[in-house]
Amino acid sequence: MSRSQFFPVALALCALGSSSLEAAPPAVGERHLDFTLADISTNKPASLSDFRGKKVLLIQFASW
Amino acid sequence: MPVWHDATKQWVKDGKLVLLGVTQEQHPERCRLFAQWKQFEWPILRDPINVLQSMSVPIIVALDEHGIVRSIRANPKTFEADFLNKSFADDATNKLERLTPNYPPKFDALKADAEKTKSAAAWRQYGDALALWGEEKQLPFAIAAYREAAKAKPDDGAAWFRLGVCLRRRSETQAREADDFRAAVETWGTALELDPNQYIWRRRIQQYGPRLDKPYPFYDWVAEAEAAIRKRGETPVVLPVRPDGAEIAQPTKAFAVQKDVPKNPDPLGKITRDKSSVSCEVAVVPAVVKPGQSARIHLTFRLAPTTTDHWNNEAESLRVWIDPPDGIVTSQQLVEAEKQKVATSKEGRTVGFEIQVPKDVSGAIRIPVYALYHTCDDAQGQCRFLRLDVTVQFMVK
Numbered sequence: 534m535s536r537s538q539f540f541p542v543a544l545a546l547c548a549l550g551s552s553s554l555e556a557a558p559p560a561v562g563e564r565h566l567d568f569t570l571a572d573i574s575t576n577k578p579a580s581l582s583d584f585r586g587k588k589v590l591l592i593q594f595a596s597w
Numbered sequence: 598m599p600v601w602h603d604a605t606k607q608w609v610k611d612g613k614l615v616l617l618g619v620t621q622e623q624h625p626e627r628c629r630l631f632a633q634w635k636q637f638e639w640p641i642l643r644d645p646i647n648v649l650q651s652m653s654v655p656i657i658v659a660l661d662e663h664g665i666v667r668s669i670r671a672n673p674k675t676f677e678a679d680f681l682n683k684s685f686a687d688d689a690t691n692k693l694e695r696l697t698p699n700y701p702p703k704f705d706a707l708k709a710d711a712e713k714t715k716s717a718a719a720w721r722q723y724g725d726a727l728a729l730w731g732e733e734k735q736l737p738f739a740i741a742a743y744r745e746a747a748k749a750k751p752d753d754g755a756a757w758f759r760l761g762v763c764l765r766r767r768s769e770t771q772a773r774e775a776d777d778f779r780a781a782v783e784t785w786g787t788a789l790e791l792d793p794n795q796y797i798w799r800r801r802i803q804q805y806g807p808r809l810d811k812p813y814p815f816y817d818w819v820a821e822a823e824a825a826i827r828k829r830g831e832t833p834v835v836l837p838v839r840p841d842g843a844e845i846a847q848p849t850k851a852f853a854v855q856k857d858v859p860k861n862p863d864p865l866g867k868i869t870r871d872k873s874s875v876s877c878e879v880a881v882v883p884a885v886v887k888p889g890q891s892a893r894i895h896l897t898f899r900l901a902p903t904t905t906d907h908w909n910n911e912a913e914s915l916r917v918w919i920d921p922p923d924g925i926v927t928s929q930q931l932v933e934a935e936k937q938k939v940a941t942s943k944e945g946r947t948v949g950f951e952i953q954v955p956k957d958v959s960g961a962i963r964i965p966v967y968a969l970y971h972t973c974d975d976a977q978g979q980c981r982f983l984r985l986d987v988t989v990q991f992m993v994k
Contacts, residue, residue, distance in 0.1 A: 559658055559666045564689040566696040567664075568649060570642035570729065573625040573632075578700045578730075579642055581617070582693070586662050588681060589615045590671070592601060593649065593656040595622040595800070596631035597815040 565591070601657065602637055604673040609639065613681055619644050621654050621797050623762060623804075627816060630834040634822035645766075646728045646759040648697050653796035661685040664693065702726035704735075711742065717750030724756070728763055733770055739763045747784075754791035758798045761785040769838050776878060778895065783884040804844055806882045807891040807951045811848035816840035841935075842949040843882070843893050852891055852926065852953045859931035861918055862969055868984035874904045874972055875983070881991040889956035894989055898934075898968060899945045905975040908946070910937040912971035912982070917948050919966045926953040927964075941973065954993050964989040 559565050569580040581591070601616070608614040618641035620628040625643040632641055659668040659680045665687070667680055698707070707726050711719040724742035727735050743760035746753055761784035768777035782805065788798045804815050819840055823833040880895040896917060900906055908915075915934040921927045928951040935946075952964065966987050973980040 558652070559669060561666050561669060562689060563691050564663070564665050564693050565658065565660055566694055568695065568697040569700045570619065570644055570648075570697065573620065573629050573641045573643050579617075579640060580700075581660075582664065584615050584617065584660075585664055587615045588613065588662055589617055589660040589664075590601065590605060591617050591619070591656075591658040591660060593619045593621055593644075593651050593658075594654050595620055596628045596818075597622070597800070597804070597813060 600673060602635065602639075604676070608677070608681060615639070618642065619649060621647055621649075621651060623765060623801070624836070624838055624840075626834055626836050626838075627819070627840065630819065630822055630826075630836060633831070633834050634818075634826055646725065646762050647755070647797045648725055648729065650696075650755065651797055652794065663687040663689065665689045697729065698722060698726040700730065702730045704731070708738075708742075711745065715745075715749060717746045717753050717756060720746035720749060721753065721756050721759070724759060724763075728759060734772070736763055736767045736770070736772070740767065752791055754788040754795065754798070757784045757788035757791065758795075758801070761788065761801070775876075776880075778878060778897070779880040779884070782880055782882050786884045802883055805880075805893065805895065806843065807893040808846050808849040809852060809891045809951075809953075810883075811846065814847045815844050817845045817847065819845070842947060843895070852951070853928060854926060855929040859929075861920075862916060862931070863918070863967065863984060866984075868969060868982065871983035871985045874901055874906045875899065875968075875970065875985055876901060877968065877985060877987045879987065879989050881989065884991070886954050886962075886991055886993050888954060888959055888993055891951055891953040892991065893949055893951050894964075895947055895949050896966070896968070896987065896989075897945050897947045898970070898985070900943055900972070905977075906972040907941045907943050907975060908937070909940075909971035909973045909980055910942060911940050912980075915946050915948070915968055915970040917950075917966055917968045919950060919964065921952065921964050922962070924955045924958055925962065925964060927951070959993045962991055962993055 565581060567580055567582045569578050572579050605614055605616055609616055616639035618639060620641055620643055622628060623645050628641060657671055658666055659671045661667050665685065667685060671680065704726060707723040711723045720742050724739045724746060727739035727742060731739060740760060740763045743756050743763060746756035747760060761781040764777045764781035767773050785798060785802050789795065789802065803810055803812065826833040875898055878897045882893045886892045898915060914936050917932045919927050919930050932948045932950050934948050966989060968985045971980060971982055
């Protein structure tokens with residue numbers, strides 16, 4: 534499903550307080566998609582948007 | 598990551614930069630141990646199901662104060678001049694959208710929507726919420742949701758991958774169902790067939806796969822990290838699921854075969870067969886083997902939940918004899934489970950070995966194996982030496 538085809542479903546889910554997107558790789562000059570995940574140490578939720586107003590280096594990695 | 602950790606320490610201390618990590622692995626405690634070892638002090642979030650849909654790692658993205666991407670694969674040497682000391686306008690044209698379910702998740706509403714729309718997206722969304730935020734007892738619901746998503750849209754690779762993650766997670770709990778691990782490997786294989794360029798999915802199979810297919814040893818650093826942490830006077834993060842076997846095996850460029858030919862411990866099959874106290878789960882990684890390819894066989898032996906038996910660790914360890922059909926090469930013919938330090942125990946025991954299939958073979962392969970082990974009955978105190986016959990089956994195509 535292309536991203537544009539997906540929007541009606543995404544909008545419907547937004548009404549439930551949720552959304553879903555087919556993610557394209559982040560592109561320079563675009564606003565990064567927000568996400569909320571649990572912190573591995575505290576298990577508390579954190580969102581990318583919590584850091585709005587600060588410069589962020591987002592590092593996706595694995596320990597292997 | 599250590600390069601960026603070191604390069605950015607002062608900027609983080611000065612409040613000029615925030616480092617935010619996202620770990621793309623199944624077991625977050627392993628990443629916690631890694632972070633403790635490397636003394637990472639920045640927040641790290643867990644994404645076991647790859648909800649961020651990353652194709653590989655590492656991915657390093659610099660975001661300005663408006664959340665706009667300013668560089669991907671930034672260069673640590675030019676980072677300060679090109680990014681940190683610059684001011685950026687809020688000039689992105691796209692709106693802020695979410696990639697993950699909202700927190701706190703509304704499980705009931707997501708489920709109701711999935712049942713109403715029957716769409717793969719809605720089922721996946723419900724599965725994501727459960728997989729990311731649900732309790733262990735909710736894993737069956739996440740598994741069911743992803744199964745519905747994959748049924749509604751069989752080419753939804755992400756649904757297949759996430760289904761595999763939840764199956765594997767359940768296989769590591771007391772609520773496991775028979776063949777959860779085998780099913781996880783199978784679903785990861787389905788996902789990877791749909792998108793062979795998805796390296797997060799590929800790594801999940803390779804983590805448990807044969808040495809010939811490994812890009813690196815995955816978790817061989819764990820013992821070194823624990824020793825270094827203890828040397829600093831700290832207590833290492835405890836790993837509930839300790840990596841072993843395939844997860845710490847070194848990659849190889851040639852299929853290695855044990856040189857010494859061991860003796861078949863029960864060639865005439867005289868040892869008493871175990872009919873009820875122990876069962877064996879078999880997982881072949883990858884689930885479908887290509888001609889000429891190698892695979893790793895995982896055999897997990899578990900005491901039946903209803904039995905009053907325990908392993909007798911004072912006797913010799915559980916051993917597995919492998920009797921491969923003509924043409925199939927095995928890394929070993931006799932494999933022994935790790936010796937336990939305590940006299941009795943009841944844990945599951947996994948042994949592994951690798952096989953190589955000839956280039957001209959295809960179709961169903963059956964490898965007879967048997968295990969020999971010592972158990973004792975808790976109630977009666979009776980100890981027994983038993984044999985369990987198992988057939989390893991997989992398809993070559």
